[in-house]
Amino acid sequence: MPDLDFALTGAEAVADAAAPTLAFQLRITNRSSEPIHNVWLRCQLRIESPKRRYAEDESARLVDLFGETSRWGQTLRSLLWTNTDMVVGPFEHVTDVALPVTCTYDFNIAVAKYFDALEGGEAPLLFLFSGTVFHANDEGALQIAQIPWTRECAFRLPVRIWKDMMALYYPNTAWLCLRKDVFDRLHDHKMRHGIPTWEQALESILP
Secondary structure, eight states: OOOEEEEEEEEEEOTTOSSOEEEEEEEEEEOSSSOEEEEEEEEEEEEOGGGSOOOHHHHHHTHHHHOOGGGHHHHOOOEEEEEEEEEEOOBSSEEEEEEEEEOOOOTTSHHHHHHHHOOSSEEEEEEEEEEEEEEEOTTOOEEEEEEEEEEEEEEEEEHHHHHHHHHHHSTTBOTTOOBHHHHHHHHHHHHHTTOOSHHHHHHHHOO
16 A cells, blocks of 8 residues: 655745746655555645744734734634645656645735735745545556545745745735735724724725
8 A cells, every 4th residue: 555755845936827826846755665646635734823933023913813912822823724636647656746825815814914924934834635546556456545634744934935926926015906005004004993804994094
């Protein structure tokens, strides 16, 4: 039965995708002697928020997600980023593939809020793998095996990769198509007054 190990070796923005997309370089190692025909790979990607230190300005911008820092012992938690899947082609021992993850700049989504709040450093990520492996046995007959959810690996994504990607797709703007400095002022106004939605924040400053 195939015994697959997974490791993340890097990440980069895809420059010509229809939407902002990160390509994570994934190395899959087959520790068995059975050739792999292909793999239907499923991946859950999580942000391990408690596994990072936050500057004072970053903490202030994360109040929307985790509340006041005095409560972070109870509220600072892991965030689900996305679930994705892909098909991996045939290989014998080791293969390197690009795992694409489509990203959003919608600030109603927790992941966008989180990355925008960070000034630099790295974001701690956890990849959880499952799926189906199609392989040949010693007689060459096609076999099917499952990848257990216990297969996982950690990766620290440089924040600059996210920010450079969003600057590429939405130069000097946010999802609301405002100049970035105006968006930051609106965000501070929303936080200071405890306004729950962007629409209400705009309404509060309109005549």
